[in-house]
Amino acid sequence: MNGRVLKYGIFTLILLITGMIPMAGFGAQRQNTYVILLDPAHGGADTGVMTDKLREKDLTLNIALLLRDEGKKISDFQFRLIRSADRSLSIAERIAIAGTAKADCIVSIHVNSGFGKKATGYEVYFPGFQQPIASGDQTTILRDMARNKTLNDSVRLAQEMQAELETVFPRKGRGLRDAPHPLLESVNIPGVVVEIAFATHPDDRKKVTEPETQQAVARALLRGLQDYFRKMP
Ligand SMILES: [Zn+2]
Known part of the structure; x- marks a missing residue:
């Protein structure tokens, strides 16, 4: 040498x-791949909101499938669905599926109803962690820190989703809300519930049953997810 x-x-x-x-x-x-878990709410015998024109369970599944298809264009996203067919799942079964998915976030898709017949627009919820934050041993402190991080990320995801849904339903946002949600709170990963339009309002109902609107909603949710992961602190 x-x-x-x-x-x-x-x-x-x-x-x-x-x-x-x-x-x-x-x-x-x-990470270079993000796993996003979609929860098309209701299914099977549980139709969700039902009118003569729509069944919530079909709409939630349609939008989830469209979102998964749109998501194939994003190489670092991997979508998993809690259900990809018309079947009944209990909350416990949904929690069990979510538990094995190893997802980075979860999006539960619903269609709204009620609040009187005049209610219209979309809502985005993040899970409200109802349990008091206890100070205590190190395990409790670490658990609370993890819960705070999950909550902060959920709020951030909710804000991104709201900003993008606004492009599909201008000035129809009803604000961010927090609410207890057994599925989202059990999995302890960032998550939101999107309530897309009111089945009980004739204009909303007409708009949300249109394929173009469903496609636009899927694209808006995808952009929201992209913004959320891109701005990850
Ligand atoms: Zn619902």
Whole structure:
């Protein structure tokens, strides 16, 4: 081995080491695939809101399937559905499926009803963690910290979803709300519930049953998810 080869070898080794260290650090901090779990609410015998023109369970599934299809264009997104067919699932079954999905966030899709016949527009909910934040041993503190992070991320996701849904239903937002949600709270990952339009309002009902609107909603939700992950602190 002559001096030149040795020098070259050492140089290569240094390049490799300095190149590998930042790569390892970068890889540890950033994921390149995000798993997004969609929960098309209701299904099977549980129709959700029903009028002579629509069944909530069909609409939620349609939008989830459209969103999954749109999402195929985003290489770092992987969509999983809690149900991809018309079947009944209890909350416990949904929680069990969500528990094995190892998702980075969850989006539960509903269609609204009630609040009187005049109520119209869309709503975005994030889970309200009702349990008091107790100070105590280290396990409790760590659990509370994780819960706070999940809550902050859920609020951020809700804001992004709201901003994008506004493009489909201008000035129809009814504000962000927090509400207890057994599925979202059990899985303890960031999540939101989107209530897309009111089945009980004739204009909303007409609009939300149109395929173009459903496609637009799917695209809006996808953009919301992209914004959420891009701005991840
Ligand atoms: Zn519902």
